[in-house]
Amino acid sequence: MTTRTPLMAGNWKMNLNHLEAIAHVQKLAFALADKDYDAVEVAVLPPFTDLRSVQTLVDGDKLKIKYGAQDISQHDSGAYTGEISGPMLAKLKCTYVVIGHSERRQYHNETDELVNAKVKAAYKHGLTPILCVGEELDVREAGNHVSHTLAQVEGGLKDLPAEQAESVVIAYEPVWAIGTGKVCGAGDAQEVCSAIRAKVAELYSQDLADKVRIQYGGSVKSGNVAEIMGQADIDGALVGGASLDADEFVKIIRFREQ
Numbered sequence: 068m069t070t071r072t073p074l075m076a077g078n079w080k081m082n083l084n085h086l087e088a089i090a091h092v093q094k095l096a097f098a099l100a101d102k103d104y105d106a107v108e109v110a111v112l113p114p115f116t117d118l119r120s121v122q123t124l125v126d127g128d129k130l131k132i133k134y135g136a137q138d139i140s141q142h143d144s145g146a147y148t149g150e151i152s153g154p155m156l157a158k159l160k161c162t163y164v165v166i167g168h169s170e171r172r173q174y175h176n177e178t179d180e181l182v183n184a185k186v187k188a189a190y191k192h193g194l195t196p197i198l199c200v201g202e203e204l205d206v207r208e209a210g211n212h213v214s215h216t217l218a219q220v221e222g223g224l225k226d227l228p229a230e231q232a233e234s235v236v237i238a239y240e241p242v243w244a245i246g247t248g249k250v251c252g253a254g255d256a257q258e259v260c261s262a263i264r265a266k267v268a269e270l271y272s273q274d275l276a277d278k279v280r281i282q283y284g285g286s287v288k289s290g291n292v293a294e295i296m297g298q299a300d301i302d303g304a305l306v307g308g309a310s311l312d313a314d315e316f317v318k319i320i321r322f323r324e325q
């Protein structure tokens with residue numbers, strides 16, 4: 068059985084300017100410094116405009132905190148006003164990039180085809196995708212949450228070679244649980260996450276599927292993280308709102324101490 072290091076990632080969404088980002092990462096680093104947190108990988112996912120500042124801080128102070136972006140263009144360069152490319156993110160030494168977040172699917176009409184192109188663009192430039200999948204409320208109420216989510220997994224990973232797929236992070240984020248305070252029950256989240264792992268095994272192999280980290284996201288807080296992390300197929304959390312409060316995010320990172 069492969070041991071997967073949990074990944075606790077803070078998706079800041081469109082919050083914190085670059086000065087606030089510096090203060091926030093310093094606070095996190097300070098709070099995490101007194102104890103070893105090697106057993107958990109920690110990442111922040113700030114807006115693009117903060118990345119250079121976060122990089123300078125992480126590099127300068129040799130912090131173990133990793134960072135990444137919230138989106139990537141499928142193109143390497145060219146006339147794509149407002150877009151940010153893989154080479155630009157790689158130059159900033161980003162480790163991760165969020166791809167296909169439900170807010171981008173919803174407000175920017177991102178399709179599985181585009182998400183798949185972005186996943187490939189990330190790997191082309193040495194970035195690890197955090198591929199977001201998950202159903203809307205009506206889909207869950209109709210009982211189609213598993214098939215809907217698995218179709219997104221299959222679409223996002225289409226034609227991706229095994230050497231790349233084995234390092235992908237998949238974030239299961241039921242849309243109805245994002246920012247609503249309605250956390251998906253741990254058992255319900257496990258049901259979908261185990262189905263995601265089975266789908267990855269079907270697409271590649273059981274061995275590869277055992278290496279892939281699957282996160283849960285949607286109203287994760289210090290009060291519910293331990294139960295979520297207690298599930299066999301949940302290897303971390305993608306945290307929105309609660310990651311903007313450094314003390315709360317540190318409690319989430321230290322879920323084992325609860």
Ligand SMILES: O=C(CO)COP(=O)(O)O
Nearest residue numbers: 078245246285286307308
């Ligand atoms: O969308 C999310 C993380 O990507 C979850 O957001 P909340 O934790 O604010 O519900």
